[in-house]
Amino acid sequence: MAVCSCSKNNKSDEDRFIDDLLSRMTLEEKIGQMNQLDPEWDAELKEPLIREGKVGSIFNIVGAKEVNRLQRMAVEESRLGIPLIAARDVIHGFRTIYPIPLGQAATWNPELVEQAAALTADEATSVGIRWAFSPMVDVARDPRWGRVAEGYGEDTYLTSQMAAAVVRGYQQSPITNHQSPIKMAACVKHFAGYSASESGRDYNTTWIPEVQLRDVYLPPFKAAVDAGAMSLMCSFNALNGLPSSANKHLNIDILRNEWHSDALLVSDWGSGSDLVPHGLCADKKEAALRCINARMEMDMQGNIYYDYLAELVQEGKVKESQIDDCVRSILRMKYRLGLFENPYVPEEEPVAYTDEALALASDIATESIVLLKNDGVLPLKSQITNHKSQILVCGPMADQPREQLGTWIFDGEPGHSVTPLEALKQYQTTSNNIKLLFEPGLAYSRDKSTANFAKTIAAAKKSDVILFFAGEEAILSGEARCRADITLPGAQSALLAELHKTGKPIVLIVMAGRPLAIGADVANADAVLYAFHGGTMAGPAITRVLTGEAPSGRLPMTFPKMVGQIPLYYNRLNTGRPTYDPPVLIDDIPVGAKQFSVGYSSCWLETATEPLFPFGYGLTYTTFEYGETKINGQLPMTNDQLPMTNGQLPMTNDQLPMTNGQLPMTNDQLSMSISCSITNTGKTDAYDVPQLYVRQVSGDFARPIAELKGFQKIFIPAGETRTVTFTLSREDLGYWHEEKDGFNSRVWFATDEAEFRFSIAPNAGAAQLR
Numbered sequence: 001m002a003v004c005s006c007s008k009n010n011k012s013d014e015d016r017f018i019d020d021l022l023s024r025m026t027l028e029e030k031i032g033q034m035n036q037l038d039p040e041w042d043a044e045l046k047e048p049l050i051r052e053g054k055v056g057s058i059f060n061i062v063g064a065k066e067v068n069r070l071q072r073m074a075v076e077e078s079r080l081g082i083p084l085i086a087a088r089d090v091i092h093g094f095r096t097i098y099p100i101p102l103g104q105a106a107t108w109n110p111e112l113v114e115q116a117a118a119l120t121a122d123e124a125t126s127v128g129i130r131w132a133f134s135p136m137v138d139v140a141r142d143p144r145w146g147r148v149a150e151g152y153g154e155d156t157y158l159t160s161q162m163a164a165a166v167v168r169g170y171q172q173s174p175i176t177n178h179q180s181p182i183k184m185a186a187c188v189k190h191f192a193g194y195s196a197s198e199s200g201r202d203y204n205t206t207w208i209p210e211v212q213l214r215d216v217y218l219p220p221f222k223a224a225v226d227a228g229a230m231s232l233m234c235s236f237n238a239l240n241g242l243p244s245s246a247n248k249h250l251n252i253d254i255l256r257n258e259w260h261s262d263a264l265l266v267s268d269w270g271s272g273s274d275l276v277p278h279g280l281c282a283d284k285k286e287a288a289l290r291c292i293n294a295r296m297e298m299d300m301q302g303n304i305y306y307d308y309l310a311e312l313v314q315e316g317k318v319k320e321s322q323i324d325d326c327v328r329s330i331l332r333m334k335y336r337l338g339l340f341e342n343p344y345v346p347e348e349e350p351v352a353y354t355d356e357a358l359a360l361a362s363d364i365a366t367e368s369i370v371l372l373k374n375d376g377v378l379p380l381k382s383q384i385t386n387h388k389s390q391i392l393v394c395g396p397m398a399d400q401p402r403e404q405l406g407t408w409i410f411d412g413e414p415g416h417s418v419t420p421l422e423a424l425k426q427y428q429t430t431s432n433n434i435k436l437l438f439e440p441g442l443a444y445s446r447d448k449s450t451a452n453f454a455k456t457i458a459a460a461k462k463s464d465v466i467l468f469f470a471g472e473e474a475i476l477s478g479e480a481r482c483r484a485d486i487t488l489p490g491a492q493s494a495l496l497a498e499l500h501k502t503g504k505p506i507v508l509i510v511m512a513g514r515p516l517a518i519g520a521d522v523a524n525a526d527a528v529l530y531a532f533h534g535g536t537m538a539g540p541a542i543t544r545v546l547t548g549e550a551p552s553g554r555l556p557m558t559f560p561k562m563v564g565q566i567p568l569y570y571n572r573l574n575t576g577r578p579t580y581d582p583p584v585l586i587d588d589i590p591v592g593a594k595q596f597s598v599g600y601s602s603c604w605l606e607t608a609t610e611p612l613f614p615f616g617y618g619l620t621y622t623t624f625e626y627g628e629t630k631i632n633g634q635l636p637m638t639n640d641q642l643p644m645t646n647g648q649l650p651m652t653n654d655q656l657p658m659t660n661g662q663l664p665m666t667n668d669q670l671s672m673s674i675s676c677s678i679t680n681t682g683k684t685d686a687y688d689v690p691q692l693y694v695r696q697v698s699g700d701f702a703r704p705i706a707e708l709k710g711f712q713k714i715f716i717p718a719g720e721t722r723t724v725t726f727t728l729s730r731e732d733l734g735y736w737h738e739e740k741d742g743f744n745s746r747v748w749f750a751t752d753e754a755e756f757r758f759s760i761a762p763n764a765g766a767a768q769l770r
């Protein structure tokens with residue numbers, strides 16, 4: 001069974017190898033490969049299946065010895081010796097935990113995210129894990145949905161950048177020819193449309209028009225596939241009435257026929273058998289038939305393939321060639337992981353918590369912190385240089401090693417977490433000139449007891465600054481952890497309000513798994529840092545920012561003022577009756593006002609359409625001044641279309657662009673560049689994150705009021721100016737169109753001949769596109 005994973009003819013070697021193996025497999029063995037099992041649940045029943053070659057992948061087994069033990073059963077005892085793949089929910093780190101993905105998105109630094117994924121792969125593979133169930137690239141516009149923690153926020157472009165970065169980091173292999181074995185296969189999830197669940201309730205139904213699916217939800221999956229992602233996972237939800245595991249349009253038309261992906265498609269946990277409760281299939285046998293017909297290739301823990309596929313083949317309802325297609329994908333992934341050559345993991349000391357990983361965890365957590373407000377109290381200066389000043393550390397998240405790690409940390413160990421309290425104590429030892437007092441006030445985030453308020457308030461009165469660590473425990477976000485009220489839980493806001501009455505400066509640090517509606521709390525604080533669940537090194541990261549390192553995080557999601565605004569996202573359509581400026585609010589309406597006397601604008605009476613903080617927002621310890629956005633190049637065009645200049649289309653023929661005096665150019669040479677100068681007008685060196693937004697103001701369909709098309713993270717020393725330039729191709733301005741003709745409908749991707757406006761801005765709210 002020798003396999004060469006390095007030769008030039010790799011592809012054909014791979015095909016030959018797989019075809020040969022497949023030709024020697026019985027139907028039972030093929031179906032066996034299509035099962036993914038968690039052996040911990042019933043080892044006695046499942047280990048014999050491995051020996052019989054009836055398991056393709058195991059998951060939730062950690063440790064080289066145990067993985068090897070099960071692998072030996074597959075390789076040495078099964079008839080054909082096909083190795084298992086060991087999978088695991090490795091989501092934002094393995095032992096060393098990095099910020100939750102939403103926090104990683106807040107770094108706007110895909111390079112750092114890629115490095116974190118690479119170091120995660122080093123740790124996970126050292127204990128035998130070769131397949132990670134991440135990244136989750138579901139674009140999420142609803143912070144009630146608990147799984148916003150696991151994704152990269154509300155924007156398609158930002159999520160796509162992060163999706164590709166994680167895939168590269170895990171797999172660590174060139175995407176073409178697969179010249180070296182894949183380090184750890186990524187599994188991009190949840191395919192697709194899962195995050196648009198009605199009312200932000202997990203597993204709930206999603207209704208997404210085809211063009212919106214393609215414009216908003218699918219591009220991050222495509223980006224991950226283009227980056228070489230080895231696998232995708234079906235989502236749990238019914239999309240437009242059809243659950244993904246049975247969705248031929250998603251799994252075959254789009255994934256296979258349009259994207260030409262050969263990635264393995266695995267179900268989510270029992271998402272195949274869920275077709276019965278979904279009300280799609282009367283029984284599990286029918287569910288198995290629907291899933292195989294929609295090319296769900298591997299069944300995670302659902303047993304429907306194991307129980308019914310052979311019968312369905314015998315009855316002539318399923319062709320063996322359908323099974324072969326699925327098994328080919330599974331064997332391909334094993335081949336590309338090099339498992340046929342090297343099925344075992346060296347039983348050495350596992351890689352964990354290396355200096356490099358801890359340093360990176362601290363860096364990425366630092367970059368994930370978003371400064372939302374600063375009345376001048378940050379960075380702490382006098383409080384850390386004047387040895388007489390006293391700092392009060394309080395709030396329920398100040399010293400919670402487990403909670404700061406966030407959701408999905410099966411292998412993260414709270415014992416390795418450095419909490420904010422601990423990090424501040426370490427800082428105290430090194431700098432030796434701060435005095436710390438610790439009075440948490442509340443024991444955990446949901447604590448409603450006011451019993452300790454008095455002690456905390458008394459301590460506040462003796463202190464020069466209050467650091468209030470608020471937020472959510474890890475269990476309040478993630479899968480099946482949705483909230484209908486997204487304010488700070490328990491009595492946190494009440495304690496903060498009491499502390500505010502002391503008149504002492506307050507820094508509010510929020511450690512949470514989602515954007516929270518913290519308007520009232522922001523008003524009660526002098527400075528606010530949003531730190532998400534920052535992982536193992538959350539404490540040192542927060543300390544770095546508190547004590548002087550300029551924050552550089554930017555919000556990956558819009559923060560609503562109140563839950564009733566949700567879904568509230570920056571790239572919405574304008575409507576024909578946008579919100580008045582100023583808006584008409586409930587108390588503006590005269591008593592007895594006639595029905596239409598206060599106008600006809602799209603708004604809520606309690607709050608306007610403006611968010612608490614817009615997408616892309618974040619302050620730092622300096623100020624940046626943006627120059628005018630300039631369009632330098634010409635518009636990319638198709639041959640029969642004219643270029644655009646200064647945001648206008650069309651131009652006349654004699655204005656056509658030329659490259660070195662040559663015309664015509666090929667389409668991919670055509671691009672336009674947009675630039676702007678940014679000056680650091682303050683006294684502190686800092687990173688800025690300029691963002692390019694585009695608005696199409698006319699065209700075939702109404703388009704969003706702003707769309708992110710690029711961003712950069714650049715360091716600008718105090719007093720200096722940098723010019724940022726973005727390049728756009730014609731395709732970057734395109735979107736999906738739909739035409740209905742009776743019962744038929746056709747969708748296509750195109751760029752309109754239209755007027756476009758461009759703005760390089762510090763956040764979506766500041767983009768000048770109206």
Ligand code: BGC
Nearest residue numbers: 089133189190236268269479
């Ligand atoms: C989740 C997936 C996860 C899987 C395996 C499911 O409940 O939706 O995201 O990878 O479980 O643990």
